[in-house]
Amino acid sequence: LEKVDPYRAKIMPVYTVSQVTRYIKESLERDALLADLWVSGEASNVARSAAGHTYFSLKEENTLMRCVMFKGGSGGEHILDGSAVSLHGRMSVYEVRGDLQCIADIVRPEGMGERSLELERLKVQLEAEGLFEPSRKRSIPSFPRRVGVITSPTGAVWHDIQNVTGRRYPLAELVLAPCQVQGDNAAPTIIEAFDAMNAEPDIDVVILARGGGSAEELWPFNEEAVARAIYASKPPIISAVGHETNTSIADMVADLRAPTPSAAAEMAVPDSRELNERIVFNA
Structure with missing residues (x-):
């Protein structure tokens, strides 16, 4: 018997980059845990834009997560390089670059991180x-x-x-x-x-x-x-x-x-x- 190639038997759809990125973003934002969570870590690479947004990373040993707090968030003054913080937010994807990021709306200080x-x-x-x-x-x-x-x-x-x-x-x-x-x-x-x-x-x-x-x-x-x-x-x-x-x-x-x-x-x-x-x- 002739073997049937499953890819030929069923033509798989081809998606665009934006479609895949949007699907990942919507999947993350539908997840109950990832849409409403607290995360703790050490802030680093802090940068504040002229528009009042704060971009930073939250790290733990060898793990790094990109974060952003838009203007109007609570506790942005606590986001300092080397400070240990707990933040509340939701996980999402920045579609332009395909970056996974946490969008924070609340940040509370936990003191200085171990490395700092x-x-x-x-x-x-x-x-x-x-x-x-x-x-x-x-x-x-x-x-x-x-x-x-x-x-x-x-x-x-x-x-x-x-x-x-x-x-x-x-x-x-x-x-x-x-x-x-x-x-x-x-x-x-x-x-x-x-x-x-x-x-x-x-x-x-x-x-x-x-x-x-x-x-x-x-x-x-x-x-x-x-x-x-x-x-x-x-x-x-x-x-x-x-x-x-x-x-x-x-x-x-x-x-x-x-x-x-x-x-x-x-x-x-x-x-x-x-x-x-x-x-x-x-x-």
């Missing part, structure tokens, strides 16, 4: 030990010959630092110690990079850099071991982690903080054009 509490504890400890002390911070050499860079070798950050340094002060040699800049294995590789820099001869200054990212992605730069590696560095350190609004423990321990990796390169080397103009002016 640990961060505050570590800040107090390191400050008491003198790692943040301004008087111990070293000056950056005016005319460095060898500039160390600790960052990912594949990201835009390394490319930007090369461009800025080459344009401003091509006499400086860049020495890269590659590392991971996010994830569970990032902190050990950053520490290994500092060990490599300390073993490298004649490094005048080191740039520790990473581009912008979420609180979770920037977390390796809040690790105690990374802070102590910065403190123990032989050359002075310029830290450029994330954007100007991000402040990590690495920034607080470093000898100098830059708002961006490109700005760190500008701080590390002089501008040769300005130097030439001074020479001509004083001649």
Whole structure:
């Protein structure tokens, strides 16, 4: 007997993306549990729009859920990065991107999340030990010959630092110690990079850099071991982690903080054009 292909025997309908997304959304909103529930977790990636809406994530260890509280919701002032909250809302799908999200209408504070509490504890400890002390911070050499860079070798950050340094002060040699800049294995590789820099001869200054990212992605730069590696560095350190609004423990321990990796390169080397103009002016 000839086998019958079930897909040929019964022609299956083909749905559009919007049809499938809308079906998932309607299914979620019909579910009695998901349409009226309380959820607890730690708020992160908080962003407030000009229209008064609050977008954030609720996380628990390795699980993350996108959330939104529209203008007029109750308790939006409690949604802060690192705060542990309980929210009431309903699960839905944002059809434009197909994102699962919780639409919150009430938020109550539960105190600080465990990770943020640990961060505050570590800040107090390191400050008491003198790692943040301004008087111990070293000056950056005016005319460095060898500039160390600790960052990912594949990201835009390394490319930007090369461009800025080459344009401003091509006499400086860049020495890269590659590392991971996010994830569970990032902190050990950053520490290994500092060990490599300390073993490298004649490094005048080191740039520790990473581009912008979420609180979770920037977390390796809040690790105690990374802070102590910065403190123990032989050359002075310029830290450029994330954007100007991000402040990590690495920034607080470093000898100098830059708002961006490109700005760190500008701080590390002089501008040769300005130097030439001074020479001509004083001649």
